[in-house]
Amino acid sequence: MNIKAIKGFTLHEILITTAIISALAWSIGALGQVAAKQRLQTTHSELATLITMARWQAMSNTNRVTLCPLQEHGRCQLPWSGTLTNFLDSNGNRTLDPGEEIIARMTLPSHTTLTWRGMAPTHSLHFSGNGLTFVSNGTFTLCHRNINETRRIILNKQGRLKSERLNSTCPH
Numbered sequence: 505m506n507i508k509a510i511k512g513f514t515l516h517e518i519l520i521t522t523a524i525i526s527a528l529a530w531s532i533g534a535l536g537q538v539a540a541k542q543r544l545q546t547t548h549s550e551l552a553t554l555i556t557m558a559r560w561q562a563m564s565n566t567n568r569v570t571l572c573p574l575q576e577h578g579r580c581q582l583p584w585s586g587t588l589t590n591f592l593d594s595n596g597n598r599t600l601d602p603g604e605e606i607i608a609r610m611t612l613p614s615h616t617t618l619t620w621r622g623m624a625p626t627h628s629l630h631f632s633g634n635g636l637t638f639v640s641n642g643t644f645t646l647c648h649r650n651i652n653e654t655r656r657i658i659l660n661k662q663g664r665l666k667s668e669r670l671n672s673t674c675p676h
Contacts, residue, residue: 536650547616547655557608566634569630570631572627573585582627585612587609588609590607592605641660641661654669655670
């Protein structure tokens with residue numbers, strides 16, 4: 505009678521394999537957090553650049569400039585999502601009219617939530633020809649839905665920016 509040996513894994517091999525898989529799963533999760541924080545930082549920097557560009561264009565052209573989520577009909581409307589647009593807004597109506605020029609655009613990532621609190625109306629940010637905002641201070645709040653971090657850009661009436669990083673979830 506010919507008996508064949510049955511081959512399998514020892515308990516020791518199974519435990520080592522399980523430990524390796526667990527370590528890899530943990531590190532992939534940690535890398536995902538790092539990548540999400542980096543994407544949030546990049547979006548924060550791009551938004552700060554867009555705001556600075558809007559103010560600079562207003563001052564250099566001595567003309568009104570609006571930053572907003574521009575909808576299909578060329579009007580600024582909520583929510584702050586999709587594509588944000590800087591444009592020369594000669595008459596200050598927060599609508600891209602014929603003859604008014606688009607300066608720059610930025611597409612917000614789908615994983616990012618952006619809110620604007622402060623100056624009315626809340627569907628746009630508007631700079632006068634001297635680079636000032638029209639009402640008061642305001643705050644942009646950026647969140648990534650998968651991490652416990654919030655970024656803020658605080659804008660004063662003179663159009664200057666201040667950035668903050670908070671360890672908190674997105675306000676709803």
